[in-house]
Amino acid sequence: MSHAKPQPGPVAAPQPSAASPAARLNFADRILSAMERLQSTACVGLDPVHDKLPAQLRSSSPDPITAIERFAEGVIDAVAEIVPAVKFQSACFERYGAPGSAALARTMKRANDQGLVVILDAKRGDIGISAEHYAAAAVALGAHAITVNAYLGPSTVDPYLAAGLGVFILVRTSNLDSDAVQSLALTDGRTVAEMMADHAATLGTKHLGTHGMSSVGAVVGATKAEDGRALRARMPKQIFLVPGYGAQGGTAKDIRALLTPVGVSPTGGVLVTASRSVIYAFGPNDADWKLSVERASQLLVSELRAIQG
């Protein structure tokens, strides 16, 4: 799978040829096609932290970011034929300054070259020209979609869509503390998360693909089944990027609550992310850590197939 990856240049003079939204496949169609081809709704989260990497990789690398890059490459190669997408945690690379940015660019290119759909988990949220810059940076890195925080207002999401990216708007996150903001009740009867869900649904109507789903998706944690059902009812055409399954306590029941009604999308419209349970699946004595990662990703795919029946 190849797609346009323009190089950085003046924002005021974009090259319309390769970077134009028209030249890019609708993100919903891209990810749903990949999910259908592999019969898989799993997304591997690349959140590599140096002290959790295989010992031999750490000791054989000249510095931490090199070890992280080699590890990310190994994970990408291990899961490329098993899962449709990978999600890069931008912070894990930004931590290392310019060398980290360069490593992120190279590993995102490798994921593209391996045919994976690439999501940049950067949780950006800013207005006008700043949002345009963040979008341009994500496109230059080779991202097909980006996570976005819309606390500054729904129109702050537009620049990412104008750049041809899919977006996953942070609606309901899986960390416990999120209740202190997202679960509060508005006078109109909605929770704050449901208000954000309505913004995502409204924004999404102009970005539907041939599968009937939108390039405007939502981050919805797999932590409370009743919340999940309510959010799916408000966002029938949003693909849900779902953190929190497994390690963070999300159960099969919580996942089922997030699925689209039968027939709307054969995939159920969910992309379930798992990071630690897959990328750190190796043991200290494993001869081949990549094989352990590969098997963990296969196990995740099988579990999710069973859940979605």
Next chain:
Amino acid sequence: MSHAKPQPGPVAAPQPSAASPAARLNFADRILSAMERLQSTACVGLDPVHDKLPAQLRSSSPDPITAIERFAEGVIDAVAEIVPAVKFQSACFERYGAPGSAALARTMKRANDQGLVVILDAKRGDIGISAEHYAAAAVALGAHAITVNAYLGPSTVDPYLAAGLGVFILVRTSNLDSDAVQSLALTDGRTVAEMMADHAATLGTKHLGTHGMSSVGAVVGATKAEDGRALRARMPKQIFLVPGYGAQGGTAKDIRALLTPVGVSPTGGVLVTASRSVIYAFGPNDADWKLSVERASQLLVSELRAIQG
């Protein structure tokens, strides 16, 4: 003014010596001391966009990011003895990938070396280890404070404070569209922005400096005086980072509504940011664009002194 700037390294093995919060001055004390010394509540926003730079700078630079870096250096040198702080818009540098990150690091170091308080406007918002990574990246760049989005919950702000950074929590932004989220009413009588303000005030109680103000500040736009007064009442000990003055329509009345009660802080507890009106103050025929920037920053400082009486 010098402060600890640790180099990137493994997150699991930070060097406690230079990077430890104890070794860093409380951010509120740092910025208030600088404001008092210069009798200035102005902050220059470095949001450089290539096509707005002086023509001779563009034509004499080998590439856009070099032009941006030279421009940012010139602005820093021009305003260093006039304003207490500069605010770097991260997106303007990230746009250029790894070379942009390297340029950001160099210009933030220059601002430090010139004695400026350095705010990284990155609007980051993530949980746990990811937030720790973003905080470590900001410290390594030489930031004294960072803007943070707390939609994921108030505790997601803790890692930045633990790293010794000041924070400005996004409470009420100055873009029109922010009403669609921040002005909505909760059943408990607060707006969404007021709820976020209460989180900032609560978080801030553990981070008071010797001036009586907190290292947990808030972004509060200068756009609606009545909203501003209500937010100041909820956040008496927060320093407000105030966008929207001038170019975006904020008036003297709007600024006055944000000041702390007389006597609480001699500075009024506000840091008013202006970008375009200062950094692009030169005309096409100006022989010395840096002189125009310097004069515009002096004008801003004078205006703000008059407003605050």
